[in-house]
Amino acid sequence: MIAADWVRTMARYNAWQNEWMVEATQGMTDDAAEQDRGGFFGSFRKTASHVMWADEIWLSRFVGAARNGGGIDGSTDWVPDMATWRSRRPVLDAEILVWADGMDDCEGDLTWHSPMLGREVSRPRAVLFAHYFNHQTHHRGQMHQMLTSAGLSTGVTDLFVMPGLG
Template sequence: MSATAQIRRLTRYNAWANARLFQAVSELPEGAATAARPTLFGNMVHTLNHSFVVDRIWQAHLEGRPHGYTALNTKETPGFAELRQAQAEMDQWYVKYADTLPQDAHDEAVAFRFVDGGAGTMSRADILLHVVNHKTYHRGWVADMFFQAGVRPPATDLPVFLREAG
């Protein structure tokens, strides 16, 4: 399978896993998603918001425009329904971006500034891989919070996606 096909598959996997996780969060008992937890972002929804903010930052880098963020999360957390819709739209943006990115643009260097002001450069393909990997990492954090709430999290592993995608 080509690198282009792999990146396209991974953006679809990411969208699938996010949708699955958001659905499971929506089915938790009242207050479980925003209950204080011993984690960096304090609860499930604020952790999901961090992941969304980071997606927006990398989207801006890929588009060559400023993102306007000064931190990796927002002080105020949007409502769950609003965040869920925004994440679904963002996931579709990444799928479309991967689908339309020509093979010869995958290795193109993108210069950017990290939120802390430091300079960075990554290829477009590496940025897409990072976005997927970052989301996988933080879905794991949310899965741990499911266990803290006494609930089994949904399976969001790549092999499950591949089985379900056929």
């Protein structure tokens, strides 16, 4: 189902998508980033913060250094402003790439304490990796829509167009 090469491709896709998104928001003010644009978390900044929170929490589980990131309720304030998001996003994407590049297989289960469920959970690593990248793509689609509605020029989002693929 999910193989290490797929994880590496999705990590590259994530970094590529976030790179143009960081670039597209260079001129976006904090006020514009806070404007409710109809996403699940309302604003671009809150959605970007939630995605970064989830990426950091899941990555910490994947590498065996689980951290306490609070719950989903606090995820929208994980990143307080656009300057912080723009500086931290590329660093996190580089960490995701290092993790993916070091992967040799997707077998086995991962066990962790889920604050959302309030208990220990075990799931197949391959399913969690699929969830990780699907979650990014889901919310990044919302962020793309918010940038478009703000009148900002956005990048291509199709995976098959990613540079260096194939």
